[in-house]
Amino acid sequence: MRISHYFCVIVTSLIFCISPAASANESHMGLHGMTLFGGKDGLFASHLPMYHHPHNVQMVMQFHFADPETDHAIKQQLETMATAPEQLWTIVPKPFDLMRLSPLATDRIEQLQVDVVKGHFERGGINQFSQQSLIIDRIIMFTELSMKAGQDKAPNAQYRVITPTEDSPNQFLVKVIENRPEADHLLRVIQHDFIRTTQITVPLKGKLHPSPKDLADQLSIPLEHVIEIYLETGELQ
Numbered sequence: 711m712r713i714s715h716y717f718c719v720i721v722t723s724l725i726f727c728i729s730p731a732a733s734a735n736e737s738h739m740g741l742h743g744m745t746l747f748g749g750k751d752g753l754f755a756s757h758l759p760m761y762h763h764p765h766n767v768q769m770v771m772q773f774h775f776a777d778p779e780t781d782h783a784i785k786q787q788l789e790t791m792a793t794a795p796e797q798l799w800t801i802v803p804k805p806f807d808l809m810r811l812s813p814l815a816t817d818r819i820e821q822l823q824v825d826v827v828k829g830h831f832e833r834g835g836i837n838q839f840s841q842q843s844l845i846i847d848r849i850i851m852f853t854e855l856s857m858k859a860g861q862d863k864a865p866n867a868q869y870r871v872i873t874p875t876e877d878s879p880n881q882f883l884v885k886v887i888e889n890r891p892e893a894d895h896l897l898r899v900i901q902h903d904f905i906r907t908t909q910i911t912v913p914l915k916g917k918l919h920p921s922p923k924d925l926a927d928q929l930s931i932p933l934e935h936v937i938e939i940y941l942e943t944g945e946l947q
Contacts, residue, residue, distance in 0.1 A: 738764035738808035743831055745896055745940050746799040747882060749789040751874035753781070754850075754882065755801055757808065760945045761857045761890045767808050768887045770851040770872065776821070776843040784826060784839070792880055792900060798940055800831045801844075812852050821845050851884065861889040867912045867920055869895075871904050882939075883910070885919060892946040893919035898937045902929060918943055 742765065744755040757769040775781035784799075791797040801824040810819045822844050829835030851870060872882040881904060885895035904910075912920045912928050920928070922936045929936070 738767060739805060740764040740808070741805050742803060742808050744801050744803070746784075746801045746826065747788065747797075747896060747898070747939055748785065748874060749792060749878075749880045750785045751878040751880065753785060753788075754872060754874075755844075756884060756894075756896060756940075758800075758942070758945070759855060759887060759894060761855060761892075761947075763857075764808060766855040766857055768851055768853045768855060769808065769811055769849065770870070770884055771811065771849050772847045772874075773844045774847060776845055780826075780839055780842055787828075787838075789880075792898065793934075793937065795937070797898070797937070798829055799838075800827045800829070800835060801825065802827060802831045811846070811849060813849050819846070851886075853887070855887060856889065859890055863889055863914075865914060867914050869897075869910050869912065869925075871908050871910065873904065883925065887946070890946060891918060891943065894940065894942040894946060895919045895938075896940040897922065897925065898939055899925075899929070899931070900935050900937070902931050902935060 743758045745758065746753065746755055748754045752772055753774060754770060754772050757767060759765055759768050775784065788799065803822040803824045806819060806822065809815060810817055824842055824844055825837055826839040826842060827835035828838050850872065868886040869883040870886055872884060874880065879900055881899045881902065883897045883899060885893060887894065910928065912924060914920065919941070922938050923933055926933045926936045
């Protein structure tokens with residue numbers, strides 16, 4: 711395994727979040743970087759969205775690596791970082807049409823070739839694994855985002871609960887992205903039972919996103935049990 715700096719050139723319930731626009735027969739070909747998260751119980755990826763074509767899609771999927779050794783190694787790495795303040799990993803697939811991940815697509819992609827990067831692949835991340843094949847197990851969220859500006863903003867944020875297994879100590883919150891401007895917000899929640907909850911609502915209080923403390927208070931759990939993995943607002947203005 712060669713490690714080098716990477717420079718970019720260019721739940722228990724199976725519920726889909728799919729917008730009506732997701733069925734459009736329109737190419738979203740491009741380099742679609744994603745956050746990588748999970749642990750020993752499962753791996754997930756969330757597309758890094760923007761409000762311009764071809765990146766105007768929020769997509770979250772569960773997957774595994776085709777190579778068992780790679781799959782195990784990455785799960786172990788993420789598991790050991792479960793309580794670390796910095797635990798961002800990303801994956802960089804070869805360019806592909808993002809719309810082919812839609813559950814409504816007739817020519818859906820089942821596998822992707824990716825590089826695995828510790829950190830953000832465009833912001834000094836370090837390549838850990840190259841040209842790995844991943845197999846998509848399920849699409850959890852897929853919503854084509856409206857690119858219009860000046861639309862009304864909701865007073866509350868919605869967070870989708872991602873649960874690897876029923877007894878997993880690690881669960882994740884993914885902010886549902888709505889009208890611009892927005893926040894791409896991903897957090898890990900440890901030692902909390904969501905009791906089959908698939909989504910939570912948190913007041914925004916005039917902000918783009920709640921803080922980890924706001925989320926901890928909403929869930930009535932200690933702040934140290936809510937760990938922010940990724941937050942991006944600059945790309946979603």
